[in-house]
Amino acid sequence: MKSLSVASLFFTYALLHGFLGLLLVAFLRKNKNTSLKFLAYACFVQAALYSTLVLRPVIPEWIGITVPNFLSVAQIYLLFKAINTQALNKTNLKALFLVLAALYAGATSILSDSPFKEFTPLLVGAFLGAGNLFIAKELKLIQKNSSSLFIKIPFILSVLIAVLWVARGLVSYKLEIVLAQDQNIFNIVFFAVILMFVFIRKISWVGFYLDNSIHYQKRLEKYNSDLLALVEEVNEVEGVAQSLENGMLNVLNQLAKERDNETGNHILRTQLFVRLIASHLDDIGKSEVNYTKETLNILFKAAPLHDIGKVGIPDAVLLKPGKLNPAEWEIMKTHAVIGERILSSMNVDGEINSKIIKVAIEIAGSHHENWDGTGYPRGLSGKDIPQSARIMALADVYDALLSSRPYKKAWTYKATSEYINSLRGTKFDPDIVDAFNYLEAQFRLIRRQFKED
DSSP: OGGGOHHHHHHHHHHHHHHHHHHHHHHHTTOOOHHHHHHHHHHHHHHHHHHHHHTGGGSOHHHHHHHHHHHHHHHHHHHHHHHOHHHHHHSOHHHHHHHHHHHHHHHHHHHHTSTTGGGHHHHHHHHHHHHHHHHHHHHHHHHHTOOOSTTHHHHHHHHHHHHHHHHHHHHHHHHTOOTTTOOSHHHHHHHHHHHHHHHHHHHHHHHHHHHHHHHHHHHHHHHHHHHHHHHHHHHHHHHHHHHHHHHHHHHHHHHHHHHSOOOHHHHHHHHHHHHHHHHHHHHTTOOSSOOOHHHHHHHHHHGGGGGGGGGGSOHHHHTOSSOOOHHHHHHHHTHHHHHHHHHHTOOBTTBOOOHHHHHHHHHHHHTTOOTTSOOSSSOOOGGGSOHHHHHHHHHHHHHHHHSOBTTBOOOOHHHHHHHHHHTBTTTBOHHHHHHHHHHHHHHHHHHHHSOOO
């Protein structure tokens, strides 16, 4: 039976576990799987355990007993770590396992050299049986949430290994067999079976994690495919929504043009003036809105709707060539509230979803408010007036004064500039007037570039 001795079995399994550990380490260079990393550690620990048992006849007895038993608990810890990395991160089980390993190794060493050494097999069988049942319990929890067939094999083997350890403890106690030393047929068969189970269990674990990786990859590919399809669908919906919004804005702009006597270039010039001022205020840290490229574009698109409320003003008032009388002027002033009401009606489920319309509501309802509170329709003052409306107020007045109308001649640049500065702090926001003064050369350039239609 020399060729089938327990020592030869230990040596064989030491080589097999060492080889499996090396394969896992090589695999881990391309796949950073934490569970497989701890499984590799467990293989190396088990290889060291079997190597110690092979050398048991030539090393001090206390080492031959203590070290393998300590390593037995260490490999149970590593196997549990491979199964459930999260659980050990949340608890202090690592310290508990180290304490148990030390106590178990010390207890078996002391017990084997005491009058009660016949109880050593019972202690080993009970402890290693309990450890493998602990592993089986965790595997059962994984099995509930896994569709992999591989996980069933290590679960069954863990239960069988636990039963075998308990059975061997009882039989060894009854037959007074010294663990891992007696070269009898019972020990050979027992270790041949249990070591085979242990090795197959580790192989099955590797298969389980690889199988899960394949399933995960397939789920990830499906998820990515679904996500791409969803993104395309969202882009398509957003494209339709953007087209509808642009169409709506075009209709509103055209409606405003039809009812007002302002030219197309007046609208474009005021858009450019508004964007220039807002951008400058942001540059010098005096903007009340974070004027990014997107928000500047929103302001640019909202500006033409500032007088949309004039569609509700009677022709007799709106198109009167001469000066309005007080009653007519009161009617004209209502265009701010009318414009605000028209734009506010464009909601979905009671909520304004368009950022452009939100800004347009601010401008339409408040661009005739004055910094000192003397404006209309609500008599707002200072920063209670939305900054977008305060910017629009100056841009609109500047371009209107420089434009000729049936009821007035165009002002000069000098006269317009002096008038605006004379109203700094009364009609206009001082910061916006300062911005205008800084940008006046660019304002004039825009006027020359986009002349009257």
